[in-house]
Amino acid sequence: MSLKRFMVIDGNSLLHRAFHALPPLQTKDGIYTNGVYGFLTMLNKIIEEYSPEYICVVFDKKVPTFRHKEYTEYKANRAKTPDELIMQFDILKDVLKKLNITTLEIDGFEADDIAGTLASIGEKEGLETILVTGDKDYLQLATENIKVLITRKGITNLEIYDEQTVKEKYGINPNQLIDLKGLMGDKSDNIPGVPGIGEKTGIKLIKEFGSLEGIYENLESISGKKLKERLIENRLQAFMSKKLAKIVTEVPINVDLQELRKREPDYDELIDLYRKLEFNSLLNKIRKNTEDNQASDDLADIDCNYEIVQDLGVIDSIIQSINKNKSVYLKFIQEDKIIGLTIKTETTKTYYIDLIEEDFKEKVLLKLKDIFEDENIEKKGHHLKEDILILLKNRIHLKAISFDSMIGQYIINPSQNSYSIKELAKEYLSVYIKDEDDILGKGKNRKKITDIPLEDRAKIFSVKLEIVSKIENLVKEKIQKYNMNELYYKVELPLVEVLAFMEFEGFAVDIEKLKELGEEFESKMTELTEEIYSIAGEKFNINSTKQLGYILFEKLELPVIKKTKTGYSTNAEVLEKLKGEHPIIEKILEYRRIMKLKTTYVDGLLSLVDKKDNKIHSTFNQTVTTTGRISSTEPNLQNIPIKTDEGRKIRKVFIPSSEEYKLVDADYSQIELRVLAHITDDPNLKEAFYNDEDIHTKTASEVFNVPKSDVTPLMRSRAKAVNFGIIYGISDYGLARDLNISRKEAKLYIESYFAKYKKVKEYMDNIIKEGKEKGYVTTIMNRRRYLPELKSRNFNIRSFGERMAMNTPIQGSAADIIKIAMVNVFNELKKRKLKSKLILQVHDELIIEAHKDELDQVKQILKSQMENAFKLSVPLKVDMKIGDSWYETK
Template sequence: MIIDGNSLLHRAFHALPLLMNKDGVYTNGVYGFLTMFYKVTEEYKPDYISVVFDKKSPTFRHIEFEEYKAGRAKTPSELGMQFPILKEIIDYLNVHRIEVDGYEADDLAGTLSRIGEENGLQVIIVTGDKDYLQLASENTKVLLTRKGISNIEVFDKQAVIERYELTPQQFIDLKGLMGDKSDNIPGVPGVGEKTGIKLLKEYESIEGIYNNIEKIDGKKLKEKLVEHRNQAIMSRRLAEIIRTVPINVNLDELILEEPNRDELIEIYKKLEFKSLLGKISLNKETNEDVVNEIKLIPEAIIVKNKDMLNNIINEIKNSKSMIFKFVVDGDNPLINNILGVGIRVLEKSSYYVDFTEGGINSEDFFNVFKDILEDDKIKKIGHNIKEEIIVSLRHKVDIQGIKFDSMIGQYLLNPSQSDYSLKKLANDYLDIYIESKENLLGTGKNRKTFGQISLIDRVSYISNELEIILRLKDIIESSIVSQNMDKLFYEVEVPLISVLASMEYIGFTVDLDKLKELGKEFDEKIQVLTQSIYDFAGEEFNINSPKQLGEILFEKLKLPALKKTKTGYSTNAEVLEGLTEVHPIAEKILEYRQLVKLKSTYVDGLISAIDKNTGKVHSSFNQTITTTGRISSTEPNLQNIPIRTDEGRRIRKVFVPSSSDYVLVDADYSQIELRVLASIANDPKLKEAFLTGEDIHRKTAAEVFDVKLEEVTPLMRSRAKAVNFGIVYGISDYGLARDLKITRKEAKQYIDNYLKNYVKVKEYMKNIVEDGKSKGYVETILHRRRYLPELSSRNFNIRSFGERMAMNTPIQGSAADIIKLAMVNVYNELKKRKLKSRLILQVHDELIIEAYKDEVEEVKVLLKDLMENAITINVPLIVDMKTGDSWYDTK
């Protein structure tokens, strides 16, 4: 087995969030490498093993081509410091490692693989570099890491041919033709992978292509091949892995031996790799200590009486900390029965307080534990602790002192992750497998609830969860601190958990009679539109069937078919909008679709979502869904209530205060993202508009269209507004042209004029993309990170997407940081003043307060003050406010 040390360490570093031990040493690359090392050595059990590394000195490739690997981003210091640590560990593992001046790691791997094959050995090469596929053969397999380092694809010679239609040797020729941006190998300009493969399938090699150059189809392709012949041949030489490096290696040196246990244990402890200690084959002297560190604790003690409960309270008071998790008989903490609670007193015991067998019920528990839960001086620790807050609010207990949530912490470290379950985090950080909720309860028709499984299974499940939370806490917290996100975590995201829990618990009242009335009205309009469409069509048909609709529009009515799909005619909104000038049926279909969606999604959907006991909808507010830091709303999504059409806006009329003693106060940040852009870019013209209170869209229109302010027409202002907000989202000339229904040439002119006038904005857009490429991530003003591997993609579309995200994330993410901070401050101030008014909804840039009528003026003053001063940027934050007896009335 030959392991490409440089490749695997780089991949691990970029795949895992930055980890740091208590001494400030970065460890994520080393940890990821070792995880992969143990995985492949345990699976393949090699007899001989070597880890190959690059040396910093120039290679023969640099001598032949001075620009080889030029322009590569400098290795981040956080990664650079991990190379010597990894090499030290490899030595303690008693694993052979090699690096040679003048050659790269892949040349050493190529040479070692040749030696292995010549000695009749099966060879396994482990790497993240696709270039190694040229070494695949009947006796050599290439294990290619994918998706960070977690997945592996195995290639022998046949697998390469099946996947790429080329032999491993032809891979060298392919790279000679298409070049390699990451290595700065030029290749032949204009020849990509598809063209290269096509040529090689026909002519076998670069030599074969040039021997048959007159037969090449395509004048331009032939010209490029002829012009860059020497470059193609040189590029092939640069791409070829050398298999004859003069190294004096005896196979016996590569025999896999027992590691130096004591040194490994010491360094793993120092680096805080507790989960890797179990990988060491232990002797009697070290076995007991290490195993105790890595095994899960015994199952929790089951608590069945109040005396035991009081003993736990005394332990918690002494410890000043508790980890806890309620077991709910279902997925909804607002309504489902509570079966028990798991409690961990940090390094001491775990307990499970059972509510099902008569000794203690949930009321007993909350009566006894109320003071502990509401004591701010006792630290509360959990995972998705919002559920614990909601359960407690049901029992009139308001938890204080929440200090850590492993789910929220991991979200900050990797906002692109889709799974934040404890099972996933235990696997990723601790290399420990715990049973998932899905495994325990089952899925589909056979799915059980916690109430249907045994008490023993519940106790086992919760014991492991508490232990994993404990082990994750220090790891996640140290990473958050090392990435300068401690203020964001402790002052914004953790306090926000209580805010969102409160909003979910309180809910938003819906006037059911008004909603049903609106549904009836929509039904009547849908019937009228349906008949009108039938009249235009000359027959009845299923309007909701794209196939039948396509036949009516394009075969019967002979309308121009603007777009076709694999299954027939396209009848999407863009096509129908293009037909509105051609035939009136198109506009009727668009109206029909809009009303049908409003009726099904927002009338029928809301009716089914209303809680019959409270008369409210209790949306779930999610902290870990978006990559930019925005809060999302689901079941139902209250952030997506339509506002662009009159009918859509009327949905908001059904959202009302809970009684006649209250009104709604809606506070909305004015153009917050443009203000953040002005501040981040530090653009003098953009800042001036906000500092002087000018209409930013009129000001932009005057700049873009080169007219005086008084000459700006409504159309100019409207188009400038689209440019302003388009710039925030990294819009292209194509996107702007489509939005404004103008030519791409006009759209490009608008964008060019904008960037010509707002010079610092242009500079920001260029710098933030370069910064994102260099670091691998971009940041908000509170240092929220978003990792952007897309910026390094060879695919133009993916890379362009990454560039748009690099421009947009610091702006949208900073706006999200600001409103989250405002939410926390507003929520805390309402509680501090003991007001009856309460925060019930956030929709991106706006907050809605259900305000007690006697408190309205006080609420408006505190809202304006706390929102406008949530954070200091170098332009003012402005809040617009309205009150009303429905959400509709506040707009």
């Protein structure tokens, strides 16, 4: 017959383990929660696995114990507990209270003493006790019915010990481990032991003499003069160490075992607390585990009244409702083609319109066209760029977007991993829904949407649209609370339409020129391959790390920079350090550079060209970067190389779509430095832009203390590195590396810069301080970036946070300005009904495919809208170039 289980958890040990195992986690209010979250994850796992009848969590008290009185240096070597962890103890105890789990802490004793006493009580009561901890001191308590569950790595790897497994591991009985600690001490607790005796010697002595007492009773039998001397000299210390290491099992505990029975949580209070702590996955676990519990009613599935539509007559009824409400929620479902459309108003059920049949789809779209294009009917949804694109391909223009939940959540928290409806349902409604990934699967085995029954399809997508309607006001309230209305309604929402049109228009590619470039790169790679073989004295696979490692470090005997588990490292960093050591290194670096151009850009672009129009239709991502910048994928047009002649050739293949058009490239001049001047209000920096000076020449003059006329190209180049480095919070180490100078010289440059631009230094210091106090920094449009890293005790993490605090308001503000410019340029082109189209944005530049008859208008629109996008205290300046390829505009 199996025994009932009693689980005793060392709260201090597990909370420490969880805190250090997980990255920093903060709520919007700046509450650190990673330790508590990790603890609860472990707690749920072990409760699920071991199903205890009784449970208790024990803690240390913040007062000295009897051990401190015995030995004042006890645990004196422990580092100060991080503030981020200290604040989580009370939070954890509050959570445990809501879980109805008893916690114990007693003056004068440590958590392990309380746990040991409870284990002793449990054993006497005929229970199987499981002690959960990360502290191996507990192993001394192991018996047949007292087991120790040790956390090994992270928060999921646990190892269980009983009396037999302790014997197998150490070769001695569990109760002899305190004798071992008496001999070898314990560095973690600052227990001294006998100097010079380690685990191996200690175990050998205990096996021979049975205990510490036995060893000292038989000193004459111990061989080894030095060992005997150490034991004699440290006798008192050895017995004190044993006493310190022994876990007390007779702590006066005023608690009845029945009080420790596992009980149901107080769900109402627990749900409220989990919401406050933003523990969405734990909220969902409650929902799953308590489906019949009234307290979890608010965690039940979304109540969604939906109807499948396959009749045109119902479409007329839907149109009437939309016209009456003057707003509509919508989402198209598309795989290879349009499959369906979910649509609803604030007052109607959700309709899933089945659009599999092509003829029915055409008729439905024709009926809904006027609704979609009516500027007086608000359109609401999630990731509406997808829907705009779908409709554009069907010659319909979706207008009047007033709410997009994905965009709203992005500006609320730009660091979030996912903005899916599933995630938003968890966050705002504490509801777990199954989305298409859960049902269809992922990767190669993913089913098609059409493989699942129509009824299931309708429910999945109807529920998702229902969620969008339910969270709309909650998202808007947060946007209002964070003072982001202007950012949302004037910048980000209008930008959705702009990006959709840019994707739809695409960028024309000269296919033949791209193929020729591929052949040129292939030829160059072949040439380099032969040169490398000749230098190496043999043929080998240049792309094989193992073979290249052999050639470089064994045959050519170059100095080994770094090794991996599988052999020599030959990565770019290693090869850069080896430059100058041997002529083969430069050839290999050049080979790799050309190969990347060939595979990533030539082959990559060829695979992505749309054969219908010979264009690249890149995807522009609005919710990826934490600074607010737009990124692009498939392909990443922002990464087209420009630093080498070969790289710049890639831009030659990007051309206007016909001979009637030219490319106009408008590039902000030093926008980030202008933003820096505006934000810092530095008079010296502002003066340069007022006078339209070369800012890098001016900085060189200031830093090197020479007249502007005496500034050399090298001085200007170094000043440029300082100017842009300051924006990114560069250190003397980073600047030294970039300029290949000493750290001392780099430090002097930075100090000279701050001496001349005092307000910049003042701003940098203040923004870090502000970031620490608020937990975030903002841009000129009040865009937030949360920086929990600023409060980290880890120097590298904290330094990263400080650099981001300095950079984000500048880079993010520049992103705000370019987005405003994009919206204004797009609207002006549309307003004038021009044939010219905005087709690309790359960092600080816009590219328009301009009709030759409209060139003057386009130039005027770009200059006016870009330079007046935002009123800075210094002028914004735009440089423009026109060409027959992207290459010609640079």
